[in-house]
Amino acid sequence: MSQDARDAVGDYRYGFHDPENATIRFDFGLSEQVVRDISELKNEPEWMTEIRVKAFMHFISRPMPDWGNSEMLNSIDFEKICYYLKSSKGSETDWDEVPEDIKNTFDKLGIPEAEQKWLGGVTAQYESEVVYHSIREDLEKQGVVFLDMDSGLREYEDIVKQYFGSVVPYSDNKFSALNTAVWSGGSFLVIPEGVHVEMPVQAYFRINAKNMGQFERTLIIARPGSSVHYIEGCTAPTYSSDSLHSAVVELIAEEGAHIRYSTVQNWSANVYNLVTKRGVAYRNSTIEWVDGNIGSRLTMKYPAVILKGEGAHAEVISVAYSGEGQHQDAGSKVHHLAPNTSSRILAKSISKNGGRSSYRGLVKVSPKAHNCKVSVVCDALLLDEDSRSDTYPTMEVANQSCIVEHEASVSKVSGEQLFYLMSRGHNEEQAMGMIINGFFEPFTKELPLEYASELNKLLEMEMEGSIG
Amino acid sequence: MSESYYATLEIPSQALHAWKYTPWKKLHPTGKLNEVPDDFLEAEVVISMMDGSELPSGISLIKTVSDDNSLFRYDDKAVAFLLAARNGNTWKLNIEENTVISSPVFVSIRASGHLSISHIQVQVGNNSDVEIIWSLSGEAGWFGLLREGIIGHACHYHEGVEQDLSPFSTFLRTESWNVGRDSTATSGLLSLGGELVRSDLRTTLGKGATYKQFISSNNKGNRKDNHHLQLTHPVGNNQSELVIHNSCDGKSRAISTGILTIAKGADGSDASQIFKNLLLSKNARADSIPELEVLADDVSAAHGAASAPLDPEQMFYLMSRGLDSEESESLIVGGFLIAAFKKLPRDSVSDWLKGRLTIHLDCNLLE
Numbered sequence: 001m002s003q004d005a006r007d008a009v010g011d012y013r014y015g016f017h018d019p020e021n022a023t024i025r026f027d028f029g030l031s032e033q034v035v036r037d038i039s040e041l042k043n044e045p046e047w048m049t050e051i052r053v054k055a056f057m058h059f060i061s062r063p064m065p066d067w068g069n070s071e072m073l074n075s076i077d078f079e080k081i082c083y084y085l086k087s088s089k090g091s092e093t094d095w096d097e098v099p100e101d102i103k104n105t106f107d108k109l110g111i112p113e114a115e116q117k118w119l120g121g122v123t124a125q126y127e128s129e130v131v132y133h134s135i136r137e138d139l140e141k142q143g144v145v146f147l148d149m150d151s152g153l154r155e156y157e158d159i160v161k162q163y164f165g166s167v168v169p170y171s172d173n174k175f176s177a178l179n180t181a182v183w184s185g186g187s188f189l190v191i192p193e194g195v196h197v198e199m200p201v202q203a204y205f206r207i208n209a210k211n212m213g214q215f216e217r218t219l220i221i222a223r224p225g226s227s228v229h230y231i232e233g234c235t236a237p238t239y240s241s242d243s244l245h246s247a248v249v250e251l252i253a254e255e256g257a258h259i260r261y262s263t264v265q266n267w268s269a270n271v272y273n274l275v276t277k278r279g280v281a282y283r284n285s286t287i288e289w290v291d292g293n294i295g296s297r298l299t300m301k302y303p304a305v306i307l308k309g310e311g312a313h314a315e316v317i318s319v320a321y322s323g324e325g326q327h328q329d330a331g332s333k334v335h336h337l338a339p340n341t342s343s344r345i346l347a348k349s350i351s352k353n354g355g356r357s358s359y360r361g362l363v364k365v366s367p368k369a370h371n372c373k374v375s376v377v378c379d380a381l382l383l384d385e386d387s388r389s390d391t392y393p394t395m396e397v398a399n400q401s402c403i404v405e406h407e408a409s410v411s412k413v414s415g416e417q418l419f420y421l422m423s424r425g426h427n428e429e430q431a432m433g434m435i436i437n438g439f440f441e442p443f444t445k446e447l448p449l450e451y452a453s454e455l456n457k458l459l460e461m462e463m464e465g466s467i468g
Numbered sequence: 469m470s471e472s473y474y475a476t477l478e479i480p481s482q483a484l485h486a487w488k489y490t491p492w493k494k495l496h497p498t499g500k501l502n503e504v505p506d507d508f509l510e511a512e513v514v515i516s517m518m519d520g521s522e523l524p525s526g527i528s529l530i531k532t533v534s535d536d537n538s539l540f541r542y543d544d545k546a547v548a549f550l551l552a553a554r555n556g557n558t559w560k561l562n563i564e565e566n567t568v569i570s571s572p573v574f575v576s577i578r579a580s581g582h583l584s585i586s587h588i589q590v591q592v593g594n595n596s597d598v599e600i601i602w603s604l605s606g607e608a609g610w611f612g613l614l615r616e617g618i619i620g621h622a623c624h625y626h627e628g629v630e631q632d633l634s635p636f637s638t639f640l641r642t643e644s645w646n647v648g649r650d651s652t653a654t655s656g657l658l659s660l661g662g663e664l665v666r667s668d669l670r671t672t673l674g675k676g677a678t679y680k681q682f683i684s685s686n687n688k689g690n691r692k693d694n695h696h697l698q699l700t701h702p703v704g705n706n707q708s709e710l711v712i713h714n715s716c717d718g719k720s721r722a723i724s725t726g727i728l729t730i731a732k733g734a735d736g737s738d739a740s741q742i743f744k745n746l747l748l749s750k751n752a753r754a755d756s757i758p759e760l761e762v763l764a765d766d767v768s769a770a771h772g773a774a775s776a777p778l779d780p781e782q783m784f785y786l787m788s789r790g791l792d793s794e795e796s797e798s799l800i801v802g803g804f805l806i807a808a809f810k811k812l813p814r815d816s817v818s819d820w821l822k823g824r825l826t827i828h829l830d831c832n833l834l835e
Contacts, residue, residue, distance in 0.1 A: 066483055367750070382765035385733065391760040392485075397775040400747040406773035410762045 029079040032056055035181050038084045042150055042184075045157060048164075055170035055180035062174040068360070069327050072298040076272055081244055083182040083215070139197060145190040146201060149217050152188025159190065163219055167250035167278050167306075176276045179215045179248040186216030186247070191226040191257070200229040200262075200448055218249040222257035222285070229260040231451065243271045245296075251279030253287050255309065260288040264451055267296040269326055275301045283309030283338075290446045291318040292455060293328045302360060304333035307341035307369075314343040319443040321459065322355025322387070331360035331392075336369035336402070345376040346442055351387035358390040363404065365397045372399070378408035381439060383432075433459070470535070471504040474548040489723045489755060490666045490694045492545055495640055497583055497610040504552040511579040511586035511606065511613075513559050518601060518816070519571040526567035527598075529575070532558050539589065539616045540644050546668065547642050550612045554587040565593030565620070572599035572628075572816050577613070579606035579633065590617035594648070597624040599814050605661070607634040615643045621674075623651040628817040630824050633661035635689065641667040650676040656812045658805075658821050659685040659693055660828050670698040673706040680709040682812060684805040684821075686828065687720035687752070694723040697741075701729065704764065705736035713808035714745045715801045716752035725757040728769060735766035745775040746804050748797065798829050 035056045039049040064073050139146065145156065153160045170180035187203050203218075222228055245267060253259045259279065267273050273296040279287040289303035305314035320328035334343040349357035359378045380389035391408045413435050421431035437444070437456055444452040479501055480487040498505055515529040535556045540547050561575065577586055584606065592598065604613070611633060619625045625647075633639055639662040647653045651674065659665065673679050685693045699708045714722030722745060730737045745754035758771040778800060786796035805825055812818040 066481070380762070382762065382767075385735070385765050387765060388732075388763045389760070390762070391771070392757070393759070393771075393773070394755070394757045395773055395775065396753070396755045397745065397747065398753040400750050400752055400777050402747075402775065402777075404745075404773070404775040406756070406758075406771075408758075408760065408771050410760055410767065410769040412765045412767070 028082055030056070030081070030083055030182065034083055038182060038184065041084070044153065047161060048153065051165065051170065052181050055177045056182075058171055059174060059177035059181055062177065064174065068300055068329050068358075069298055069356075072272070072327060076244060084184055142195045142197075143192040144195060144197060145188065147188045149186040149188045149219065150184070152219070156188070156190070159221070160188070160219065163221060163250065163252060165250075167252065167280050168248050168276050173276060175246045175274045176248050179217060179246050179276070183215045183217035183248070186218040187220070187230070188218075189220045189228065189230065191222045191228045193223040194225045195223075196226065197228040200231045202231040202233070214243070214245045214247070216247045218247065220250070220259060220261070221252045222254060222259050224255040224257060227258035229262065231262045231448070233264045233266075233451070243267075245271055245273045245275065247275045247277075249275070249277040251287055253279060253281045253285035253312075255283045255285060257282075257285045258288075259286070260290065261303075262290040262447060262451070264292040264294070264447070264455060265296065265299065266294045269295060269297050269323070271296045273299040273301065275299075277301065278304040278306065280306045280308050281312035281314060284311040285309065286313045286315065288315040289318070289332065290443065291316070291330065292443060292447075293318070293320040293330050294455070294459075295326075296328075297325060298327045298329070300329045302331045302333050302362075304335070305343065306335045306337060307343065307372075308337050310338045310340050312338060312341045314341075316343075316345045316347075317443050317446055318347050319440050320347075320349040320357045322349070322351045322357045324353040324355060327356045327358070329358040329360060331358070333362040334364070334374070336363075336365045336372045336374070339368065339370040340372065341369060342373040343375070347376075347378045348440060348443065349378075349380045349389060350383065350436060350439065351380070351389050352383035354384075354386040356388040356390070358392065359408070360392045362394045363396070363406075365399050365402050365404065367398045369399050370401045372402040374402065374404040376406040379439070380408075380410040381436070382410065382412050471552045474504055474545070474552045475502045477543060477545050477548050480545050485725060485727065485757070485759065486668060486696045488725070490664070490692070494664065495546070495638065495666055496549075497638070504549060505583055508553045508555070508583045508585040508612075509581035509608075510554075510557055511577050511584050511608070511611065513586060513588070514576045514578075515561070516574050516576075517571050518574045521571065523573075524567070524569055526564040527562070527569070527573060529559060529561050532560055534558065537589070538587075538614075539618065540614075540642075544642070544668070546640060546666075547614070550585065550587070550614045550640070550642060553583075553585045553612060554614065558587045558589055561588060561590045563590075563592045563596050563598055565595055567593060567596040567598060569598055572601050572820075574601045574603070576603045576605070579604070579608035579611035579637075582609045584608035584611045586612070587614040588616075590615070592617070592619045592623050592625050594620035595622050596620065598626070599816055600625075600627045601817065601820055602627060602629040604629065604631045604633060606637075608637055610638045611640070613639070613641045615641070617643075617645045619645065619647045619651050619653050621648040621650055623648065623653070625651065625653040626812070626814045626817050627655050628812075628821045629655065629657045630821065631657070631659050631661055631665070632824070632828070635661060635663060635691070637662045639665045641665075641669075643667075643669045645669075645671045647671060647673050647677040647679045649674040652678040652813075654680045654812055654814075654817075655682070656809050656817055656821050657681070657683045658825055659683065659695075660825075662693075663690060664692050666694045666696070668696045670700070671708075672700045672702060673708055675703045675705055677706045678708070679706075680811060681711070682808045683712040684808040684825065685712070685714045685722055686801070686805060686825070687715060687722050688717040688832070689720060690718065691720040692723070693721075695725070697724075697726045699726070699728050699739065700731070701734045701737040701739060702731045704734040704767075706734075707738045709739070709811070710741040711808050711811070712743045713805050714743075714754055715748060715805060716745065716754050717748040719749075719751040721753040721755070723755045725759070726771070727759045727761065728771070729761045730764050730767050730769060732763040734764045737764065737767040737769070739767070739769045741771040743771075743773040744804075746801065747775060747777050748801070794833060798833050802826060802829050
């Protein structure tokens with residue numbers, strides 16, 4: 001590691017990085033030619049190239065959003081981002097064949113160990129291409145398709161053509177257009193009818209290169225009566241220049257299916273994390289988003305569920321932690337389009353050292369969504385006087401028979417709770433850490449043990465030195 | 469403020485929180501968005517005492533003419549429009565320092581004609597204790613009301629506002645209030661009239677101040693009632709509370725947007741917003757957006773919102789005692805709307821609002 005990089009990395013826990021060992025790297029900046037070149041390099045079908053070009057045209061024609069943190073958004077220089085970088089020669093199926101420097105990175109993050117123990121499969125995103133991919137044999141026997149998105153397009157073109165952009169069209173917003181134009185990598189997961197994937201399936205995304213944009217595209221289709229838990233984790237080395245992560249995730253839960261999508265996002269504090277995540281839930285299906293936002297400079301992420309079929313259910317649990325210079329603008333959207341649908345949103349945030357957390361949510365009940373039930377709860381903790389917490393919930397109810405509830409609160413850590421714990425021998429820092437772990441408990445209990453313990457450790461590290 | 473200044477302001481984007489649901493083009497009386505018509509009639513404003521006594525010394529209502537006397541301190545297309553339309557005319561309700569009265573003051577504002585306008589400034593002197601009932605009525609096709617107030621230090625100001633304009637009126641209301649140090653102000657609003665109503669009510673609290681706003685809105689037919697409420701705590705150790713109850717029948721729509729801002733350093737602020745909606749028909753609609761912006765840590769800020777249909781158990785209970793379904797529904801709606809006023813501290817204000825609501829609902833039953 002060079003001295004510059006070491007200086008830039010600072011004391012960030014995952015702030016190591018590997019020397020860039022790129023085999024293909026595009027120049028900085030975006031143009032129609034870059035979009036066409038990416039598509040050509042991947043040997044994509046004509047229709048995908050056309051979608052990419054249309055999306056690029058849409059991206060350049062749309063203004064930057066004028067809501068949220070406009071100041072931070074407008075500071076993104078799209079001309080200083082590299083839109084494609086291929087790090088290894090291709091997708092690997094055996095861990096031993098993964099290049100050593102890349103493997104070292106994942107070793108530090110504990111991926112192989114986790115996989116050996118209990119993970120159903122690992123797809124590790126390293127810059128723009130999937131470098132490692134494995135899936136347990138029993139899942140393959142059940143007919144589960146778990147590929148990187150590029151391979152998915154090659155091997156299952158008809159399915160990708162049918163569903164790509166069907167949940168998040170490129171015209172949805174400026175950043176979904178950007179993603180559609182330059183997407184690379186991501187996961188393609190199809191669970192056949194009636195198959196229950198017992199173990200969580202995991203993908204690990206990581207930005208390594210300076211000024212690298214990462215634009216993965218994930219498509220998960222759960223056929224009728226199937227279920228899956230997909231886990232996505234993010235951690236990136238710290239660099240002094242800003243990086244951009246702009247993913248699109250599309251979920252399709254067919255009748256009676258169940259998809260749980262868990263994310264622990266721990267980008268370093270210079271990454272713009274502008275992600276569009278949305279799922280469509282058909283009759284009696286369930287989509288759950290479990291979303292943890294710890295890192296990044298600016299996160300704008302509002303996992304959404306469209307409840308399209310009768311009896312469908314949506315569940316969103318999200319937590320956000322904002323430290324110095326960070327703005328976590330997260331939330332959730334649920335559209336109730338069908339009768340007897342239900343949704344529950346629980347959002348929790350902590351702001352400290354001048355950080356800013358915002359909950360921005362929408363619950364929309366259409367006139368045909370009879371007898372639906374909605375519950376939204378937002379809680380925020382402010383740990384010091386320089387921090388900020390905002391809540392922007394929107395509830396649009398156009399059906400008489402539904403029951404919609406929303407509650408939110410903002411407060412500081414109660415002095416009584418601190419006193420109680422300190423009177424039992426904990427110092428203030430420990431007591432504060434315990435209270436915060438308890439505050440996030442509804443989120444951590446939904447995560448697999450390994451993730452939950454990592455999250456608790458991360459929070460403990462973030463809390464170090466925060467008292468006094 | 470002139471028409472030329474109004475024309476320089478941009479038409480508010482619907483991306484803005486305050487303008488999302490009722491765009492300016494729907495509210496403008498003629499549709500020529502950068503023009504201010506010159507044929508506004510001034511609404512009739514009359515002051516009296518509720519008990520029929522003489523107006524006590526220390527309270528006065530006078531009309532002034534000046535182009536430069538507004539206290540509004542923010543650029544807003546609607547405010548600029550109303551300030552240009554009023555043609556410099558302003559009613560000033562002045563309550564001198566140390567004024568304490570036992571009976572409420574009654575202020576009637578009656579809007580007539582095709583286009584009507586009124587600009588009212590309320591100045592409450594330090595250490596005063598007053599109750600004011602405001603009655604807004606009339607058959608104007610379009611009525612614009614600008615109301616602004618400064619409540620001095622250590623005051624008690626309690627008001628009830630009944631808005632019972634013609635069911636076909638468009639009503640645009642913008643208000644700006646400052647509640648002074650250690651003062652307590654409460655406002656109960658009963659919103660009944662108008663077909664398209666937009667109210668933008670903004671209040672700023674001083675140190676140690678308490679401000680409570682209670683709103684009941686009864687919506688039926690095609691009525692659309694949009695309340696935008698901003699409460700700002702620039703300093704701390706104060707308290708604000710906002711309660712809105714909307715009932716929606718027919719194809720009506722209730723929209724409640726609130727921004728509660730607690731500024732950096734405003735420690736000791738205690739603020740809450742509660743929005744409740746009762747949906748009575750399949751085509752009714754209610755939108756609630758209670759927002760919080762909190763920049764201080766030693767505060768308590770909370771909001772809640774709920775939308776639900778009539779409780780069938782309550783209906784069954786009333787109907788099993790001999791009431792028909794319409795009477796039962798009216799009783800439940802009345803109870804729901806009156807509940808918004810239960811924390812009004814002065815009986816004279818809350819009783820008057822309850823009485824007006826009861827009359828209104830009884831009249832609805834007869835229709």
